[in-house]
Amino acid sequence: MAFKKALIELGLEREEAVIVSGIGCHGKMINYVNVNGFHGIHGRVLPIAQGIKLANPKLTVVGFAGDADQYNEGWSHLAHAVRRNINMTLIVHNNMVLGLTTGQATSTSQPGFKSKSTPFGVIPPMLNPSAHALVSNGTFVARGFSGDMLHLKSLIVEAIKHRGFAFIDVFQPCVTFNYLNTYDWFRRRIYKLEEEGHDITDRQKALEKALEWGDRIPIGIFYKKERPIYRDNLPHVKDVNLTKLPTENIDIASTLKEMM
Ligand SMILES: Cc1ncc(C[n+]2csc(CCOP(=O)(O)OP(=O)(O)O)c2C)c(N)n1
Ligand SMILES: [Mg+2]
Structure with missing residues (x-):
């Protein structure tokens, strides 16, 4: 809903936008929003989305990934997309669990989280995607919460308007499999950076805020x-x-032959 409202606010026509999703519950975005969509493969939202944007710069390209999708399988793509700075947006539905495969731990699941894949609780510390994007020279790094839809909508509007690679990590509690990080859990901790006078041009401060986790969690x-x-x-x-570009006079026979 936040994304739909953002598209309406930006006045984007259906044919001007393309969304790309990975595999997981979040992947259904392709079916829920009536714009051009490409349902990709697990972990590879970014290669597909960046390819589309490189081929046709007129399109507004938005990738939707899951936390396992982007932060497990697709983790390395994130750093390179962030530093490459292709003009697109990535929105990660971070429910801190593998939803579609029925409740295994991901790299953003909290230590101690007991799941089918971690019966004794998650052992290593969580990855921190926002801090990772900041140290990888990200030009737009944000975090939202699906329990505050209008705030999330405004983040998506700013992300799409940003000229460069915009990344939004969204806490989107899985009500079925994540019994730890629930809507209530987040509501007790979340606060808004803009309400505390955060300077969005200060990278060191941004990193400090991105690392904050516990009783207070910024969005x-x-x-x-x-x-x-x-x-x-690329002049x-x-x-x-x-x-x-015309393709009639291009002969790919020799290239194809090489691959035979
Ligand atoms: C290459 C590959 N590996 C594994 C899978 C199995 N698989 C399906 S969905 C999924 C991940 C779901 O978790 P997440 O990305 O967090 O999305 P969610 O369902 O939580 O939205 C996995 C590992 C797959 N489809 N393809
Ligand atoms: Mg998930």
Whole structure:
């Protein structure tokens, strides 16, 4: 709903947006929003979404991934997408559990979380995606909560408007399998960065805030910075829509032969 409201607020027409999802409960986004969609494979939302944006820069591209999807299988893609700074948005539905496969632990599950895959409780510490995006030179790093839909909508609007790679980690409690990190659990801890005068241009402070976890957990924009997008440094294709290039005179027979 937050995403739909963001699209309406931005006045984007259906054919101007493409969403890409991975595999998991979150992957159903493709079926819930009536824009162009590509249901990808597990962990590979970013390669697909970045490819679409590189091929056709006119499109607004938004990737939707799950926490296992992006922070387990797709973890390394995140750092490289963040530093590459292709102009797109990634929204991660972080329910801190593998939902679709019925309740195993992910890399953002809390230590001690007992699940089918961790009967004695999760042993290692959690990964911190927002801090990871900040140290990987992210230009837009934010965190939202699905229990505050209008706040989340405003984050999505700002993310899509940002010229560069925008990343939003969204706490989206799984009411079926995550008995620890529930809506109530988050509501008791969450506070908004903008209500405490956080300076979104201060990277050190952003990192300090991103590392905060326990009785108080911040949501909002941690950090925002303008930096040339990937395409700006490719003068020969900077303003070219690759999907419009002629293909009639290209002979790929020799390339195909190499692969035989
Ligand atoms: C390559 C590959 N490995 C494993 C799976 C099995 N699988 C299906 S969904 C899923 C992850 C679901 O967890 P998450 O990404 O957190 O999404 P959620 O269901 O919680 O939204 C996995 C591992 C798969 N489909 N493909
Ligand atoms: Mg999940």
